[in-house]
Every structure is written in C-alpha cells, then in structure tokens.
Amino acid sequence: MSHGGSEGSAEPNLTPLLDMVLQLVMFFMLVCNFTMENVNEDVKLPLAQSAKPADKAESEVLYLNLDSKGNLVVTGREQALTSLAEIGIYLRQQYKEAEEAARTKGDKSGDVKTVVIIRGHKDSDFAPVFNVLREAKQAGFKKWQLRATIVRNS
Amino acid sequence: MFCRRRQADAVAEIVLPITPMLDMTFQLLTFFIFTYHPAGLEGQMDFSLPGAGSAPAPEHTEIVCPPDVAPEVKSQITVTLKAQRDGLNDGLLSAIIVRPTEGVEVALTGLPALAKYLKDRRDSPRGGAIDDVQIQAESKLKYAFVMEAMDTCVQSGYQRVGFAPPPDLN
Missing domain, CATH: 3.30.420.270 (Nucleotidyltransferase; domain 5)
Structure with a gap:
C-alpha cells in the first residue's frame, strides 16, 4: 500500500515523440537541397522523358536561370540581365573568376571545369536560350547542360 | 562518514534535460518544414553546340575514301x-x-x-x-x-x- 494516489505524478512519455521528431528532422535534412539558392523557383522547366537524374558529382557549376521573358536571373542581383552585352560581360567575369579559382587550387593551366547549367523557363523563346549558350561558349566555358523536369513513363 | 557518502552516490539519478533538446528539435523541424519545397525531379540533358561560325548541314556531302577501307560515315x-x-x-x-x-x-x-x-x-x-x-x-x-x-x-x-x-x- 505504498502507492499513494495523491503523491503519484503523471509524466508523459516523451521518448516516442522525440524519436519521431528526430526521424522527421533527419528526413528533412536528407532531402534538403542546399544548392537551391542557385535555383530560381519561378523558372518552370520544360518536360523531358529522356532527362537523366542530375549529376551531383560536378562540384563546379554555374547556374543560369532564364525567366519566361528570356532574361537572365542572377542570384544576388535584383534586376535580371536583359541585354546580350550584359550577359556577355557577366559570363566573361564568371569565367575569369573560375580560372582564378582553378589556379588557386594548384592547376597552373587554369583549366576551367565549370559546368554551365541552363535552366530555361518553358515559355521562354528559344533565341535567348541559344544566345546565352553562345555567350557562354564565347566566354570560354566548355561544358554545359540543359535542365528539364523528368517525366516518368506511366 | 565514508559509508554515508557511498549511500548518497547510489541514490543520485542522472537526469537528462530533455526540454531544451526538444525545443531545438522542434525548431529544426519547423525550419525544414517551411523550407521544403517538393518540386518535380530535375534532370539533365546533354547536348552539343556547333563550332564558331558553323553553318547548317550542307545540302550534299561527298565522302571519298580508299577502296580497302570501310567508309566511316558520320x-x-x-x-x-x-x-x-x-x-x-x-x-x-x-x-x-x-x-x-x-x-x-x-x-x-x-x-x-x-x-x-x-x-x-x-x-x-x-x-x-x-x-x-x-x-x-x-x-x-x-x-x-x-x-x-x-x-x-x-x-x-x-x-x-x-x-x-x-x-x-x-
């Protein structure tokens, strides 16, 4: 008769709650994509069945987001780059920075391995996409990819 | 006196402070819930660009190769x-x-x-x-x-x- 009703305290069992919450946190940490800051969510990508899952092994990438009007949206800049001259200057600057970064890493040739990733809005005209590609090539970049939303065969 | 200290050690319980840990965990959970945007799976398409100044495909291409070599037509x-x-x-x-x-x-x-x-x-x-x-x-x-x-x-x-x-x- 030592179990006195008035002295007993009801403590909630927090262990399963904590387990579940930690599992949720782990799930979100795993699916969280920290490269999202370079990815403009307003850009609705075109659909493609043959698109391969994005290669995340590429460490040096340059995201170029083109909005529905074909303007180049650059992270950190309020206004999009509209003219071809502005885009060219921006890309040459990026190439120069990538070259310097390569030299800093010990590559004396300064060979730029940056992959230019074009994320074009599906409603954009083709001309701006091609112009950006051409400017990137003229700036010196050698690798590029187009991004699309993968459509699974039903 | 020595015996009394040993008795006190045996009675002492280690209490893990769950509350701050739970607070932090909930904050992390809230952060991830708000920053999580389930978008369509993004994939890549590889392609090539023409060389500088290249023109569209020619109307007619003539391939000449020695007779003993199998023509490698591209x-x-x-x-x-x-x-x-x-x-x-x-x-x-x-x-x-x-x-x-x-x-x-x-x-x-x-x-x-x-x-x-x-x-x-x-x-x-x-x-x-x-x-x-x-x-x-x-x-x-x-x-x-x-x-x-x-x-x-x-x-x-x-x-x-x-x-x-x-x-x-x-």
Whole structure:
C-alpha cells in the first residue's frame, strides 16, 4: 500500500515523440537541397522523358536561370540581365573568376571545369536560350547542360 | 562518514534535460518544414553546340575514301522547327522539316511523326551510319517545344543531339 494516489505524478512519455521528431528532422535534412539558392523557383522547366537524374558529382557549376521573358536571373542581383552585352560581360567575369579559382587550387593551366547549367523557363523563346549558350561558349566555358523536369513513363 | 557518502552516490539519478533538446528539435523541424519545397525531379540533358561560325548541314556531302577501307560515315540530320506567327498562337510549333545530309527533305506534321521518321531511319540498313541530330529552331519558338523535339530525338535512339543557330537570328 505504498502507492499513494495523491503523491503519484503523471509524466508523459516523451521518448516516442522525440524519436519521431528526430526521424522527421533527419528526413528533412536528407532531402534538403542546399544548392537551391542557385535555383530560381519561378523558372518552370520544360518536360523531358529522356532527362537523366542530375549529376551531383560536378562540384563546379554555374547556374543560369532564364525567366519566361528570356532574361537572365542572377542570384544576388535584383534586376535580371536583359541585354546580350550584359550577359556577355557577366559570363566573361564568371569565367575569369573560375580560372582564378582553378589556379588557386594548384592547376597552373587554369583549366576551367565549370559546368554551365541552363535552366530555361518553358515559355521562354528559344533565341535567348541559344544566345546565352553562345555567350557562354564565347566566354570560354566548355561544358554545359540543359535542365528539364523528368517525366516518368506511366 | 565514508559509508554515508557511498549511500548518497547510489541514490543520485542522472537526469537528462530533455526540454531544451526538444525545443531545438522542434525548431529544426519547423525550419525544414517551411523550407521544403517538393518540386518535380530535375534532370539533365546533354547536348552539343556547333563550332564558331558553323553553318547548317550542307545540302550534299561527298565522302571519298580508299577502296580497302570501310567508309566511316558520320552523317547528320538537321531538324528545323518552325514557329507559328499568327498573332494568336505565337511561339507554338507549326511545322517540322527534316533534312538529312544525304537524302530528301521531308516535312512532318508533329513530334510523333518526327519520332516515327527517326526510328524508321535508324532501323533502316544505313541507319547505323547516322550519328548526329542537329536541331535548328526558329528564334520565336517556345523553348518547351525545342526540348520536346530534343527529347523525341534522344528517345528515338539518337544520343548526340546538338543545336544549330536559329535561321532567323540576327
């Protein structure tokens, strides 16, 4: 008769709650994509069945987001780059920075391995996409990819 | 006195402070819930660009090789995509014109027809020689259609797809 009703305290069992919450946190940490800051969510990508899952092994990438009007949206800049001259200057600057970064890493040739990733809005005209590609090539970049939303065969 | 201390050690319980840990965990959970945007799975499409100053595929290519060497033909198909410019459906795909390096130019009605053409050509005895597809889209064509055409080419078995400058681009 030592179990006195008035002295007993009801403590909630927090262990399963904590387990579940930690599992949720782990799930979100795993699916969280920290490269999202370079990815403009307003850009609705075109659909493609043959698109391969994005290669995340590429460490040096340059995201170029083109909005529905074909303007180049650059992270950190309020206004999009509209003219071809502005885009060219921006890309040459990026190439120069990538070259310097390569030299800093010990590559004396300064060979730029940056992959230019074009994320074009599906409603954009083709001309701006091609112009950006051409400017990137003229700036010196050698690798590029187009991004699309993968459509699974039903 | 020594015995009394040992008794006190045995009674002492280690209390883990759950509350701050739980607080922090909930804060992390809230952060991830608010920053999580389940978007469609993004994939990559590889392609090639023409060299500087390159022109569209030539009308006729003559390949000369010694008789004892099997000809390694690298031919190309140019797929021209035309855009509608009627003021109502501007930018939609209006016509597809396929021009192989050797062979006749063919006008197709849509992407399923393009897929059929490419598959038939691929399955033909000379299909093994066909390497590249070059997409030449008009500048006002919506990018989505260009990607659809590219997708069609890749699905038809042509892995090397590239872009040619739009014919109407200044």
